[in-house]
Amino acid sequence: MSARPDLFDHLEEGPMPGGCNFCDAYLTAEVPFRGVYLVHVHHDDRCPVLRSRAAGSN
Ligand SMILES: [Zn+2]
Numbered sequence: 309m310s311a312r313p314d315l316f317d318h319l320e321e322g323p324m325p326g327g328c329n330f331c332d333a334y335l336t337a338e339v340p341f342r343g344v345y346l347v348h349v350h351h352d353d354r355c356p357v358l359r360s361r362a363a364g365s366n
Pocket residue numbers: 328329330331332333350351352355356357358
C-alpha cells in the first residue's frame with residue numbers, strides 16, 4: 309500500500325509504547341505535511357533521560 313515504515317502505520321492508530329529504555333515512554337506521530345512524519349517520544353516524569361535534558365539544553 310505504501311512505502312512507509314510499519315512504525316508509522318502503528319503510530320497513526322494512536323500512542324505506541326516504546327522510545328526509551330529508561331522509562332515507560334510512549335510514541336506519537338504527527339504529520340504536519342504530506343510525507344513528513346514527526347515522531348514524539350513522551351517520557352515518564354521520572355525518566356532520567358528527560359531530567360538530564362531538562363537540566364541542559366533542549
Ligand atoms: Zn524516558
